[in-house]
Amino acid sequence: MPNHFKEASIDEINQVMQRSHAAFELFQKKSIEEKSIFLDTIANEIEALGDALLQKAAEETNLPIGRLTGERARTTGQLRMFATMLREGSWVEATIDTAIPERTPLPKPDLRKMLIPLGPIVVFGASNFPFAYSTAGGDTASALAAGCPVVVKAHPAHAETSEMVYSAIKKAIAFCNMPADVFQHVHGTSFESGKALVQASHTAAVGFTGSTLGGKALFDYSAQRKNPIPVFSEMGSINPVIFLPDTLQKNTADLAAQYSGSITLGMGQFCTNPGLMLAIDSPALRDFLDHLSTGIETVQPAKMLHQGIHTAYVKKSHDALEQKGVTVVQQATTVAHDIEALPTVALVSGETFLANPLLHEEVFGPYSLMVACQDEDELITVLKSVSGQLTTTVMGTIQDLTDHQQLVETLPSIAGRILFNGVPTGVEVCASMVHGGPYPASTDSRFTAVGINAVKRWIRPVCYQNWPDSLLPLALQDANPLHIWRLVDNEWKK
Amino acid sequence: MPNHFKEASIDEINQVMQRSHAAFELFQKKSIEEKSIFLDTIANEIEALGDALLQKAAEETNLPIGRLTGERARTTGQLRMFATMLREGSWVEATIDTAIPERTPLPKPDLRKMLIPLGPIVVFGASNFPFAYSTAGGDTASALAAGCPVVVKAHPAHAETSEMVYSAIKKAIAFCNMPADVFQHVHGTSFESGKALVQASHTAAVGFTGSTLGGKALFDYSAQRKNPIPVFSEMGSINPVIFLPDTLQKNTADLAAQYSGSITLGMGQFCTNPGLMLAIDSPALRDFLDHLSTGIETVQPAKMLHQGIHTAYVKKSHDALEQKGVTVVQQATTVAHDIEALPTVALVSGETFLANPLLHEEVFGPYSLMVACQDEDELITVLKSVSGQLTTTVMGTIQDLTDHQQLVETLPSIAGRILFNGVPTGVEVCASMVHGGPYPASTDSRFTAVGINAVKRWIRPVCYQNWPDSLLPLALQDANPLHIWRLVDNEWKK
Numbered sequence: 001m002p003n004h005f006k007e008a009s010i011d012e013i014n015q016v017m018q019r020s021h022a023a024f025e026l027f028q029k030k031s032i033e034e035k036s037i038f039l040d041t042i043a044n045e046i047e048a049l050g051d052a053l054l055q056k057a058a059e060e061t062n063l064p065i066g067r068l069t070g071e072r073a074r075t076t077g078q079l080r081m082f083a084t085m086l087r088e089g090s091w092v093e094a095t096i097d098t099a100i101p102e103r104t105p106l107p108k109p110d111l112r113k114m115l116i117p118l119g120p121i122v123v124f125g126a127s128n129f130p131f132a133y134s135t136a137g138g139d140t141a142s143a144l145a146a147g148c149p150v151v152v153k154a155h156p157a158h159a160e161t162s163e164m165v166y167s168a169i170k171k172a173i174a175f176c177n178m179p180a181d182v183f184q185h186v187h188g189t190s191f192e193s194g195k196a197l198v199q200a201s202h203t204a205a206v207g208f209t210g211s212t213l214g215g216k217a218l219f220d221y222s223a224q225r226k227n228p229i230p231v232f233s234e235m236g237s238i239n240p241v242i243f244l245p246d247t248l249q250k251n252t253a254d255l256a257a258q259y260s261g262s263i264t265l266g267m268g269q270f271c272t273n274p275g276l277m278l279a280i281d282s283p284a285l286r287d288f289l290d291h292l293s294t295g296i297e298t299v300q301p302a303k304m305l306h307q308g309i310h311t312a313y314v315k316k317s318h319d320a321l322e323q324k325g326v327t328v329v330q331q332a333t334t335v336a337h338d339i340e341a342l343p344t345v346a347l348v349s350g351e352t353f354l355a356n357p358l359l360h361e362e363v364f365g366p367y368s369l370m371v372a373c374q375d376e377d378e379l380i381t382v383l384k385s386v387s388g389q390l391t392t393t394v395m396g397t398i399q400d401l402t403d404h405q406q407l408v409e410t411l412p413s414i415a416g417r418i419l420f421n422g423v424p425t426g427v428e429v430c431a432s433m434v435h436g437g438p439y440p441a442s443t444d445s446r447f448t449a450v451g452i453n454a455v456k457r458w459i460r461p462v463c464y465q466n467w468p469d470s471l472l473p474l475a476l477q478d479a480n481p482l483h484i485w486r487l488v489d490n491e492w493k494k
Numbered sequence: 495m496p497n498h499f500k501e502a503s504i505d506e507i508n509q510v511m512q513r514s515h516a517a518f519e520l521f522q523k524k525s526i527e528e529k530s531i532f533l534d535t536i537a538n539e540i541e542a543l544g545d546a547l548l549q550k551a552a553e554e555t556n557l558p559i560g561r562l563t564g565e566r567a568r569t570t571g572q573l574r575m576f577a578t579m580l581r582e583g584s585w586v587e588a589t590i591d592t593a594i595p596e597r598t599p600l601p602k603p604d605l606r607k608m609l610i611p612l613g614p615i616v617v618f619g620a621s622n623f624p625f626a627y628s629t630a631g632g633d634t635a636s637a638l639a640a641g642c643p644v645v646v647k648a649h650p651a652h653a654e655t656s657e658m659v660y661s662a663i664k665k666a667i668a669f670c671n672m673p674a675d676v677f678q679h680v681h682g683t684s685f686e687s688g689k690a691l692v693q694a695s696h697t698a699a700v701g702f703t704g705s706t707l708g709g710k711a712l713f714d715y716s717a718q719r720k721n722p723i724p725v726f727s728e729m730g731s732i733n734p735v736i737f738l739p740d741t742l743q744k745n746t747a748d749l750a751a752q753y754s755g756s757i758t759l760g761m762g763q764f765c766t767n768p769g770l771m772l773a774i775d776s777p778a779l780r781d782f783l784d785h786l787s788t789g790i791e792t793v794q795p796a797k798m799l800h801q802g803i804h805t806a807y808v809k810k811s812h813d814a815l816e817q818k819g820v821t822v823v824q825q826a827t828t829v830a831h832d833i834e835a836l837p838t839v840a841l842v843s844g845e846t847f848l849a850n851p852l853l854h855e856e857v858f859g860p861y862s863l864m865v866a867c868q869d870e871d872e873l874i875t876v877l878k879s880v881s882g883q884l885t886t887t888v889m890g891t892i893q894d895l896t897d898h899q900q901l902v903e904t905l906p907s908i909a910g911r912i913l914f915n916g917v918p919t920g921v922e923v924c925a926s927m928v929h930g931g932p933y934p935a936s937t938d939s940r941f942t943a944v945g946i947n948a949v950k951r952w953i954r955p956v957c958y959q960n961w962p963d964s965l966l967p968l969a970l971q972d973a974n975p976l977h978i979w980r981l982v983d984n985e986w987k988k
Binding site: 408490 | 610714907937986
């Protein structure tokens with residue numbers, strides 16, 4: 001996807017990272033309140049861009065204004081959430097073990113630990129979230145909150161939107177008297193520019209949202225470094241949904257309505273889109289598929305994000321439907337125009353699914369494959385055969401859960417988030433959210449890309465031994481001047 | 495280092511990991527109290543091995559009985575610390591955001607998060623800590639506490655000691671009715687066996703303590719997997735110690751006594767050994783070196799851990815001393831016997847150090863290099879030129895710290911632990927400890943290998959959305975049956 005912005009050269013990228021490193025030292029001297037105001041101000045400045053920002057994003061991504069309005073609110077909400085986190089302060093996990101000079105055979109020293117920023121963070125935004133996972137999205141907000149300067153590579157598919165958000169951040173930098181290079185913005189469409197950003201000596205960590213291919217490439221670039229750095233890539237997921245027999249029997253139409261909506265929401269262009277459905281074959285399942293088919297049929301096709309995504313959707317859905325044993329349950333018959341996507345549901349047996357790895361692959365778009373299994377054992381086998389996921393969902397009655405305990409116990413091993421009677425699309429931004437999961441849902445299942453814990457990707461602990469109180473960071477001083485929760489001699493205190 | 499144990503074949507290793515995976519499912523069903531008793535019982539059974547264990551370890555490692563007695567206490571203490579952590583319970587970071595059904599435009603679901611085990615962990619023990627970083631050492635204790643089964647590759651240099659500790663763990667498994675394969679023990683001396691352990695499909699993560707070469711190899715094996723897994727390697731460190739002018743002037747003899755002790759403690763075979771000293775050149779520095787020289791001279795040489803380490807020490811210290819501009823301050827004149835090490839202190843200018851990367855390398859053993867700098871600027875440049883470290887130490891008066899603020903501010907960026915007026919050798923096992931640091935001190939500076947937070951290497955968050963209360967893990971149920979600290983709607987509650 002070419003655009004009219006100049007591609008950053010390798011030299012320019014190294015200079016950008018050098019400036020980011022210099023900004024890191026300055027940024028660390030800013031107070032908690034200064035950093036909080038900075039995050040709040042970025043949110044204010046994004047809002048101040050008004051409808052022009054929404055219109056530009058709609059023009060570049062084909063996403064409807066309503067959706068973009070919501071996404072903008074989520075983006076500014078995230079920035080303000082991290083500002084609140086900074087003011088609350090316990091995120092640094094301050095931990096104190098006081099000295100025991102009289103201990104034998106050796107005295108115990110005074111030890112105090114807290115989390116500190118890693119350094120310059122490179123963020124690769126997502127095509128499908130021009131605000132919330134892009135320029136001033138969750139990765140940027142959490143990295144700035146951590147105290148790390150950020151370099152964003154604008155997503156080529158919405159580079160002008162990215163420039164507008166960048167202009168808002170620049171205003172916030174000036175207004176808050178922050179180091180000019182605490183946030184920098186580069187353009188690039190080549191793998192080479194991505195490689196240079198990951199391999200620049202001053203890059204301390206990387207955040208990415210997108211394809212498995214892209215995320216794994218960045219991960220590999222880091223592994224090739226003299227000093228490997230953390231790369232958090234949030235990548236592919238087919239988000240299995242299990243429909244259990246009792247609910248399938250009792251709530252056929254309701255379930256079909258919920259899922260025809262979830263599969264086609266935003267033309268399926270969510271990393272949490274339910275691309276795989278599992279059930280034990282039964283007349284109720286066939287009935288459900290009839291209802292689902294009707295629901296899908298009525299969905300109005302809409303334009304996908306860009307040409308490349310549409311081409312991939314047409315190819316990948318076509319390839320999947322061509323596989324032996326796969327039947328089309330429903331594919332909208334409306335003639336699709338331009339880069340509109342045809343919502344599609346397909347059906348396959350458990351045996352065929354297990355034998356064909358291609359069917360395990362993500363088809364990014366309004367596509368879902370129902371795997372009809374012979375029995376619970378086969379269903380569990382199918383579930384265990386899929387790779388790591390962002391989410392796994394169970395639709396069932398309480399009776400269902402009691403009848404299928406072994407299945408339910410399997411769920412946490414598959415995914416970062418497990419849902420009961422809901423749809424995986426829609427990611428709440430809160431402390432309990434986990435957006436990440438076993439590979440390839442993300443490159444490191446120990447972290448989340450959404451919620452306040454997203455900050456943990458960019459921080460590391462440092463321990464101060466026998467340090468003079470007045471020279472300790474405020475979070476670790478005896479008097480607890482920040483009034484934060486701390487673990488003091490193994491007890492939580494404030 | 496060959497020994498008489500049979501090398502595990504690639505097939506056997508895959509079978510071991512398969513059994514570990516099967517044990518994982520069973521181990522997860524054990525209660526917190528059962529797991530705690532298991533850890534306590536391992537500690538008891540290690541103690542029950544009595545003097546025979548100490549004698550075997552002394553025979554294999556040449557370490558003195560006194561040191562081994564202390565290390566055994568640390569090892570059993572660690573196991574009991576993790577048992578206590580399990581009973582206390584807040585380590586799972588239970589986080590709850592309750593539903594807001596009436597929220598518009600969309601209702602807020604109920605979301606609850608906690609940390610769960612990753613799966614089978616492979617542990618590569620250290621040569622220099624036959625107990626505390628080996629078979630039942632910190633990696634094993636933290637992984638079992640996390641709920642992960644463990645496979646240890648015995649260190650070839652103390653394979654019989656490892657077998658004895660393994661026998662204690664087997665007794666604990668039987669006594670506690672744990673799955674037989676919750677802990678398994680393999681032998682191997684080749685890179686191939688290490689590679690097979692890291693690349694087995696069921697391996698979920700890896701812990702390693704040892705050389706940069708070995709740790710990086712394991713890291714690379716993981717990066718080559720279809721699904722990369724976390725590898726926490728704790729590797730090389732030269733642990734810079736900065737002697738500031740005022741203290742060097744006032745406490746010359748005391749400093750020299752402290753550091754001649756620290757440099758030669760355990761024949762320098764600690765990852766926290768002070769291998770690099772920095773100071774601004776002055777008559778006081780020369781006086782300090784004279785005192786240090788006298789201190790080093792009186793140290794009785796002792797046998798190193800094994801032939802390979804001795805050979806490496808002789809070669810690396812010789813190579814360092816051969817470099818242009820390096821002078822020997824003191825090398826014990828006693829004729830060394832067998833595999834005894836000669837304690838050595840060398841001196842070089844800041845300029846020469848900066849120009850010669852070989853001088854930045856770790857010389858594992860009782861060796862330390864003093865870098866005499868022209869001024870504070872050069873000292874900071876030298877400090878910034880060294881790679882990531884486990885520790886950095888400042889020796890100074892309060893006046894020194896005030897006079898050298900910029901230097902002091904640089905310290906956290908270098909290391910995981912920064913000390914004031916102490917010696918880096920001696921790692922306290924407590925919640926505030928950080929044993930890890932920027933690469934190559936460890937492969938991921940966001941984690942520690944020592945203290946209760948070592949458990950965080952082996953766990954990942956999982957989020958339950960709209961899950962029925964009775965089917966939630968106890969840590970997340972409404973009534974808080976475990977009585978643990980939890981973050982509920984952004985407030986800490988118990």
